[in-house]
Amino acid sequence: MRHDHLLSAHQLSRADVEEVLSRAAEVAADPAAFRDRHAGKLLALCFFEPSTRTKMSFDAAMKRLGGDTVDMGSVESSSVKKGESLADTVRVIEGYADGVVLRHPSEGAATMAAEFVDVPLVNAGDGAGQHPTQTLLDLYTIRETHGLDDLTIGVMGDLKYGRTVHSLSTVLTNFDARQHFISPESLRLPRGVRFDLHEAGAQVREHTDLDEVLPELDVLYVTRIQRERFPDENEYHTVAGQYRIDAETLEAAKDDLTVMHPLPRVDEIAPEVDDTDHARYFEQAHNGVPVRMALLDLLLEEGE
Amino acid sequence: MSDTDKQLRVSKIRNGTVIDHVTGGQALNVLAILGIDGAGGESVSIGMNVPSDRLGRKDVVKVEDRELSQSEVDVLSLIAPEATINIVRDYEVVEKLRVERPERVTGLLTCPNRNCISNANEPVDSRFDVVDDGVRCGYCGTIVRDDIADHLSVS
Numbered sequence: 001m002r003h004d005h006l007l008s009a010h011q012l013s014r015a016d017v018e019e020v021l022s023r024a025a026e027v028a029a030d031p032a033a034f035r036d037r038h039a040g041k042l043l044a045l046c047f048f049e050p051s052t053r054t055k056m057s058f059d060a061a062m063k064r065l066g067g068d069t070v071d072m073g074s075v076e077s078s079s080v081k082k083g084e085s086l087a088d089t090v091r092v093i094e095g096y097a098d099g100v101v102l103r104h105p106s107e108g109a110a111t112m113a114a115e116f117v118d119v120p121l122v123n124a125g126d127g128a129g130q131h132p133t134q135t136l137l138d139l140y141t142i143r144e145t146h147g148l149d150d151l152t153i154g155v156m157g158d159l160k161y162g163r164t165v166h167s168l169s170t171v172l173t174n175f176d177a178r179q180h181f182i183s184p185e186s187l188r189l190p191r192g193v194r195f196d197l198h199e200a201g202a203q204v205r206e207h208t209d210l211d212e213v214l215p216e217l218d219v220l221y222v223t224r225i226q227r228e229r230f231p232d233e234n235e236y237h238t239v240a241g242q243y244r245i246d247a248e249t250l251e252a253a254k255d256d257l258t259v260m261h262p263l264p265r266v267d268e269i270a271p272e273v274d275d276t277d278h279a280r281y282f283e284q285a286h287n288g289v290p291v292r293m294a295l296l297d298l299l300l301e302e303g304e
Numbered sequence: 305m306s307d308t309d310k311q312l313r314v315s316k317i318r319n320g321t322v323i324d325h326v327t328g329g330q331a332l333n334v335l336a337i338l339g340i341d342g343a344g345g346e347s348v349s350i351g352m353n354v355p356s357d358r359l360g361r362k363d364v365v366k367v368e369d370r371e372l373s374q375s376e377v378d379v380l381s382l383i384a385p386e387a388t389i390n391i392v393r394d395y396e397v398v399e400k401l402r403v404e405r406p407e408r409v410t411g412l413l414t415c416p417n418r419n420c421i422s423n424a425n426e427p428v429d430s431r432f433d434v435v436d437d438g439v440r441c442g443y444c445g446t447i448v449r450d451d452i453a454d455h456l457s458v459s
Contacts, residue, residue, distance in 0.1 A: 085426050108421040108443025112428055127419050129444055192445040195435075 001298040005114045005121040008130045009167035010196070014174040021140050023294035024287070031064060034293060038300050039066035044097035046072045046090070047124070048080065048104045053263060054124050054133070057288035058101050058296075065293055065300075070096055087116045094119045099300060102126075120299040128161040128190075134262055135167040137291040138221070141284040145258045146218045149176040154213055156182040157223035157243055157268060159189045164262040165223055166193050173200035180213045181206045184239045187225065210243070211252065219258045220245070220278075222268055246270035250278055260284050315349065320368040322390040322397075323380070328353050328361035330383050335365065336458045337379055337412060338372065346370055359386060378406040382439065383453045405434050413439065413448070414457040420444040430457060 001019060003011055027034050043062040047055050059069050072078055072093065080089060086109060093100060094117040102110050103124040110123030110130075125131045142148060153172065159165050159181055169179055170193070179202060181189055188206060189197075197204050207213055214220070225243055230236035244267060250257065261269055261281040273279050326334055331350045335341070340348060347368040356362035363384075377389050381403035389401035411429035415422050422430045422443045431442035438449035448455055 083425075086421070086424070087426050087428070104421070105419070106421040106424055107417060107419055107445070108441070111443050112421045112426060115428065126421075127444075190446075192440065192447050195440075195447055 001295075003299075005110075005123075006132050006295065006299065007110045007114055007121070007123045009132045009135050009170040012132060012135070012171050012174070017136065017139055017171060017174065020136050020291065020294050020298060021143055023298060024136075024140050024291045027290040027293045027297075028287075031290075031293075034065055034297065036066040037297055038062070038098075041065075041067040041099075041300060042097040043067060043069045043296065044072065044093045044100045045069050046093060046100060046102045046104075048075050048086075048102075048109075049125070051103055051124070053285055053288060054103065054131075055101075057285075058122075058124065058292055060289050061292035061296055064289065065296060067098075067300075086113055090121070091116050099296065122295070122299070125163055127163070128166075129163055130167045131163040131262075132167050132171075133288075133292060133295060134164045135171050136295060137284065137287045138164070138168050138260065138262070139171065140287050140291050141260060141280055142219055142258070144287075145280055146256075151175065151177040151218055152180070152216050153177055153219040153221060154180040154182055154210070154217045155221045155223070156210060158187045158225045158229065159183045159223070160187040161226065161229060162223045165189070165221075168221065169193060169202075170196055170200075173197060173202040178203045179205075180217070182208070182210050182213065182243070184208060184225075184242070186239075187229065210245070210249070214249070214252050215254065217253065217257055219260060220253070222259065222261045222265075224261075224264070224266055224268055240268070244268050244270070245273060247272045247276065250276065253278070316395060317347075317349070317366050317368045317392055318395055319393055320346075320366065320370055320391075321372045322392060323365040323367075323372075323377070323384075324362070324388045324390065325356065325359060325386045326363035326365060326380075326384040327386065328359065328363055330453060331363035331365050333383050333453050333456060334363070334380055334387075336456060337383070338367075338376065339458065340367060340370075374401055374404070375406075377401060377403050379409050379412055381405045382409065382412075382434070383456075408433050408442070409439065412457060413452065413455045415441045415444060415446055416448060416455055417441065417444050417446040420446065 090113045099120045101122045101124050107127040107129035109126045114121045225240045258280050259278040349366040351364040353361045387403045390397045391399040432439040440447045
């Protein structure tokens with residue numbers, strides 16, 4: 001990786017992705033070989049929003065590399081509560097650690113924070129913006145199941161606010177992928193993301209109905225439609241119900257369709273799908289550790 | 305309309321800058337972008353919605369005793385892409401500039417995305433990259449196309 005930080009999926013070239021995924025495969029094949037790679041190093045976990053999977057998998061990844069983590073704790077218990085700016089917070093924290101992982105509710109937070117620190121900074125989600133490390137583990141999962149070329153992927157759910165979708169669709173433009181976006185009209189991809197896809201010459205189609213495209217798909221990436229996006233409870237239930245999949249829905253799919261989800265899910269994938277060969281979302285979540293180990297290994301060795 | 309009529313509306317200046325062919329109605333935004341609010345003591349004349357062969361209606365701004373540089377006027381391209389700049393010395397036009405789209409504008413616009421970090425209380429200026437048909441926030445990626453003047457942070 002030639003980057004000091006990982007802030008946005010826009011930074012990730014095909015070569016960058018392949019480098020991280022290859023390193024992740026090495027980690028997965030022989031975790032013991034990486035056990036002491038970063039002994040004595042500290043990674044700061046700065047999560048201004050709740051997180052389970054991302055935070056714990058970064059924590060596990062750093063510890064499995066022989067390093068350790070220091071955790072800012074919740075916003076309620078930190079100096080942020082006293083009105084400290086994010087810029088000041090990260091400037092202080094970089095003095096405590098060899099790298100910073102940042103999740104923040106504002107779009108662009110990681111990009112701004114990186115202007116104030118010299119240690120590697122990783123964006124672990126910025127509002128409705130980007131979530132590039134989720135994308136790396138998504139791509140790792142796709143590569144393990146289907147491969148990253150000659151891919152037809154459907155991305156369904158909340159495409160407007162879903163940062164995992166924004167990052168994934170951006171990076172997929174570097175691969176031979178046909179991207180179908182399935183959502184209610186009100187939750188279409190934002191203009192900025194559509195602009196990028198258009199600029200990149202991506203093969204993109206938008207749909208409101210999964211049935212139109214399901215039989216073609218190699219991968220179906222489902223995201224959660226959040227209740228708070230709808231002013232009216234009834235409208236939420238009507239819309240969310242149209243973007244829910246169960247075993248019956250999947251009868252129209254290819255036998256080897258891979259179903260993914262960044263999790264947490266609520267009820268957009270029926271539990272009965274878990275027992276089918278399509279379901280890869282738990283494996284996808286587990287891949288977070290080797291992929292984040294690989295990313296941290298590459299970023300921290302750059303700084304040596 | 306004769307030249308005399310035009311002179312009556314906006315008189316000639318001896319030294320300074322004439323910004324002509326400004327999109328009708330944008331003259332005050334031009335002054336805001338240039339940071340000219342009268343506090344510096346400059347004499348400023350404005351013609352608004354003056355008939356124009358090229359634009360139908362145009363604004364004209366004349367600023368005395370101040371010569372604007374290319375980099376100062378380039379940001380005007382976002383709201384007045386047809387603007388022409390005449391540098392005047394002793395009543396003669398000594399230099400004509402056209403506004404060119406800059407690659408990036410800093411501190412000039414406010415991101416319309418209220419959740420963008422550039423709108424939080426952080427020690428950074430807004431930053432927009434100029435793209436084909438608009439500008440794009442360098443922090444959150446939001447694109448502004450048709451209504452750029454509505455997002456001026458200086459007005």
